[in-house]
Amino acid sequence: xxxxxxxxxxxxxxxxxxxxxxxxxxxxxxxDIVRIPLQQHMGAPCxxxxxxxxxxxxxxxxxxxxxxxxAPVHSSVSGIVQSIEAADQPNGTRGLAVVIxxxxxxxxxxxxxxxxLEQLSAEELKDIVMESGIVGMGGAAFxxxxxLSPPPEKTIDTVILNGAECEPFLTCDTRLMLENPxxxxxxxxxxxxxxxVSNAYIGIEDNKPEAVRTMSSAAEKETGVQVVGLRTKYPxxxxxxxxxxxxxxxxxxxxxxxxxGAVVNNVGTAAAxxxxxxxxxxxxxxxxxxxxxxxxxxxNLLVRIGTSFRDVIDFCGGWEEEPAKIISGGPMMGIAQHTxxxxxxxxxxxxxxxxxxxxxxxxxxxxxxxxRCVSVCPIHLMPLFLSAQSLKGNYEEADKLHALDCIECGxxxxxxxxxxxxxxxxxxxxxxxxxxxxxxx
Amino acid sequence: MNLFxxxxxxxxxxxxxxSRIMLDVVIALIPAGxxxxxxxxVGVLWIMLVxxxxxxxxxxxxxxxxxxxxTIDDFxxxxxxxxxxxxxxxxxxxxxxxxxxxVAIALVKHVFGGLGHNFMNPALAARAILLAAxxxxxxxxxxxxxxxxxxxxxxxxxxxILKGTEAVGAQLxxxxxxxxxxIGGTIGEVSSIALLIGAAYLLARKVIGWRIPLTYIATTFxxxxxxxxxGLYGAFYQIFLGGLILGAFYMAxxxxxxxxxxxGQIIMGIGCGVLTAIIRIYGGYPEGVSYSILLMNVVTPxxxxxxxxxxxxxxxxxxxxx
Numbered sequence: 001x002x003x004x005x006x007x008x009x010x011x012x013x014x015x016x017x018x019x020x021x022x023x024x025x026x027x028x029x030x031x032d033i034v035r036i037p038l039q040q041h042m043g044a045p046c047x048x049x050x051x052x053x054x055x056x057x058x059x060x061x062x063x064x065x066x067x068x069x070x071a072p073v074h075s076s077v078s079g080i081v082q083s084i085e086a087a088d089q090p091n092g093t094r095g096l097a098v099v100i101x102x103x104x105x106x107x108x109x110x111x112x113x114x115x116x117l118e119q120l121s122a123e124e125l126k127d128i129v130m131e132s133g134i135v136g137m138g139g140a141a142f143x144x145x146x147x148l149s150p151p152p153e154k155t156i157d158t159v160i161l162n163g164a165e166c167e168p169f170l171t172c173d174t175r176l177m178l179e180n181p182x183x184x185x186x187x188x189x190x191x192x193x194x195x196x197v198s199n200a201y202i203g204i205e206d207n208k209p210e211a212v213r214t215m216s217s218a219a220e221k222e223t224g225v226q227v228v229g230l231r232t233k234y235p236x237x238x239x240x241x242x243x244x245x246x247x248x249x250x251x252x253x254x255x256x257x258x259x260x261g262a263v264v265n266n267v268g269t270a271a272a273x274x275x276x277x278x279x280x281x282x283x284x285x286x287x288x289x290x291x292x293x294x295x296x297x298x299x300n301l302l303v304r305i306g307t308s309f310r311d312v313i314d315f316c317g318g319w320e321e322e323p324a325k326i327i328s329g330g331p332m333m334g335i336a337q338h339t340x341x342x343x344x345x346x347x348x349x350x351x352x353x354x355x356x357x358x359x360x361x362x363x364x365x366x367x368x369x370x371x372r373c374v375s376v377c378p379i380h381l382m383p384l385f386l387s388a389q390s391l392k393g394n395y396e397e398a399d400k401l402h403a404l405d406c407i408e409c410g411x412x413x414x415x416x417x418x419x420x421x422x423x424x425x426x427x428x429x430x431x432x433x434x435x436x437x438x439x440x441x
Numbered sequence: 442m443n444l445f446x447x448x449x450x451x452x453x454x455x456x457x458x459x460s461r462i463m464l465d466v467v468i469a470l471i472p473a474g475x476x477x478x479x480x481x482x483v484g485v486l487w488i489m490l491v492x493x494x495x496x497x498x499x500x501x502x503x504x505x506x507x508x509x510x511x512t513i514d515d516f517x518x519x520x521x522x523x524x525x526x527x528x529x530x531x532x533x534x535x536x537x538x539x540x541x542x543x544v545a546i547a548l549v550k551h552v553f554g555g556l557g558h559n560f561m562n563p564a565l566a567a568r569a570i571l572l573a574a575x576x577x578x579x580x581x582x583x584x585x586x587x588x589x590x591x592x593x594x595x596x597x598x599x600x601x602i603l604k605g606t607e608a609v610g611a612q613l614x615x616x617x618x619x620x621x622x623x624i625g626g627t628i629g630e631v632s633s634i635a636l637l638i639g640a641a642y643l644l645a646r647k648v649i650g651w652r653i654p655l656t657y658i659a660t661t662f663x664x665x666x667x668x669x670x671x672g673l674y675g676a677f678y679q680i681f682l683g684g685l686i687l688g689a690f691y692m693a694x695x696x697x698x699x700x701x702x703x704x705g706q707i708i709m710g711i712g713c714g715v716l717t718a719i720i721r722i723y724g725g726y727p728e729g730v731s732y733s734i735l736l737m738n739v740v741t742p743x744x745x746x747x748x749x750x751x752x753x754x755x756x757x758x759x760x761x762x763x
Contacts, residue, residue, distance in 0.1 A: 371701030
């Protein structure tokens with residue numbers, strides 16, 4: 001195991017991290033109103049536990065999870081519930097959110113108790129992870145306690161922390177690794193205890209040498225934890241590619257990392273777990289990178305869940321030039337927003353304000369069959385053929401070409417010299433294929 | 442009220458573009474053009490310009506007529522026009538270039554759907570058509586230094602001399618002459634050194650890969666050495682004849698008509714090499730490059746189908762995706 005690990009394929013977009021990689025995380029001003037969506041995770045939305053007029057405390061559970069694949073939602077401020085209404089969310093959906101008027105006191109919920117990893121059993125630790133509403137902070141927001149509950153027939157022997165942060169512009173994980181490596185390691189130890197695993201890796205891209213240093217020093221004090229350097233490439237932080245680069249194992253098509261004995265968590269998730277165990281405080285805030293050419297003061301901010309994008313951007317001095325595009329997340333897989341009145345959720349890693357120039361897209365032209373998309377696809381698919389079939393409506397053919405294996409990283413669309421809508425058409429095909437399977441099932 | 446653009450991810454693109462790629466090919470072909478003018482006189486420059494002009498004009502008029510967006514600014518017609526000129530003998534009349542360009546652009550390219558949809562290399566297919574229709578004019582070679590306009594003497598290309606089909610007993614040019622381009626041949630194929638300089642540029646700019654040219658030339662060399670009558674040195678000498686360098690680096694590598702998969706590209710290179718060697722050694726023609734490439738062009742979709750790369754996480758038995 002050494003440095004410069006990688007996978008076949010991938011692209012090298014400009015990092016664009018210079019604006020914020022050197023900026024310490026600041027506390028974002030806590031707003032007067034927070035809108036906390038009842039679904040900030042993969043799985044069923046929560047049921048509201050409060051109603052308009054209720055007083056709530058900081059860290060109080062306001063949403064009860066439905067079903068196993070779900071996670072509770074907590075208030076990120078103390079105050080009064082104003083309403084429970086449908087609100088736009090950064091993932092493009094509209095769902096119920098609890099609107100709370102902040103009383104500015106930050107009165108904490110009494111049931112939050114600090115704990116110690118050494119004194120808690122694996123089951124108790126997992127319960128804390130669940131009760132604290134921890135979900136994957138890398139963006140997918142999968143309920144973490146579910147990920148840490150593999151079925152007994154899947155033996156896990158490796159835990160990997162994802163410190164790759166391969167998306168351009170984003171530096172939230174970088175700053176976390178530089179400023180708080182202790183929490184990350186603590187959270188990793190919790191994960192290892194829950195899973196009963198003694199072997200862990202922390203993968204960090206080599207464009208973050210300082211983070212490799214801070215994390216390596218922190219990891220030296222622990223047994224069984226190794227920091228590994230990864231060649232900077234997109235999408236090195238994609239779960240399957242990360243596992244392959246570090247262990248050489250390939251997650252089988254249609255399978256999950258647990259099928260090959262691995263569990264992957266974002267470094268932010270690990271830090272959130274540590275915070276929850278140590279202080280008893282559930283997941284109510286996260287680091288967000290605010291960047292892009294249009295924002296006045298790019299920053300890394302610690303933001304309370306439910307703060308609107310508008311409030312976060314105001315805290316960064318607003319914009320000098322009117323942005324043409326607002327992106328939640330990174331530029332490769334992030335979602336363009338139509339309004340600033342969306343809340344920061346557990347999975348919001350970045351808010352990017354693109355200028356007219358940055359947002360400009362070339363016009364699509366004929367596919368010249370150059371094959372660049374084939375050479376960059378990390379799953380070794382053939383995007384040009386997948387896209388051609390999708391655009392013709394031949395979704396069965398797209399299925400035969402394994403459209404469902406696509407991880408939607410966008411490398412193909414990025415590299416295409418003819419600026420063809422490769423990823424977009426492949427995503428359409430995936431949805432159609434899944435819908436057809438449901439109909440035929 | 443702010444208006445934001447909402448579009449599908451990814452929200453950034455690389456700087457590459459079709460027109461930049463085509464421009465790179467044109468740039469790479471310039472050294473060979475300069476060498477050609479040096480050896481054959483300024484008449485060939487006129488042929489090149491006429492050819493490019495006809496190609497671009499044909500594309501413009503055709504797209505206007507078909508009420509499609511005009512795409513001459515992607516420079517693909519320029520490339521086709523230039524490559525067609527490079528495939529004409531140095532003594533060709535200008536109207537041969539015009540007809541060739543029109544055929545290449547209108548018939549081989551746009552009738553089948555335009556850029557990316559042609560199933561044969563347009564310049565080579567047009568050349569084959571011209572060769573069939575005007576066999577004498579298409580094989581009227583002029584040696585460097587002679588006045589292209591007045592020379593009525595047809596001379597032979599070195600391959601023709603080797604094969605014994607023309608100019609029997611004539612002196613073979615020296616290797617240095619062959620390498621520099623001081624020989625008879627088509628406008629673009631003669632100067633190996635100029636072509637190799639351009640090829641190096643294309644490789645450095647990542648416009649072409651090494652797989653097709655390397656396997657093509659290597660296969661031709663090996664088979665010529667094994668099966669031909671001129672031994673190892675002869676086989677090496679012949680690499681630089683008959684448009685092999687031009688074909689391997691500039692024509693066989695045309696994106697639309699070559700496989701997109703790495704394995705497929707190697708198969709194409711080997712296939713072209715086998716065909717070129719066989720045509721040169723056993724066939725009736727002294728040169729085999731054009732036909733080899735055209736034949737491999739038509740097999741390319743089949744090659745792509747059977748050389749799909751191994752997927753990440755590919756499972757042998759059928760596993761239903763969740």
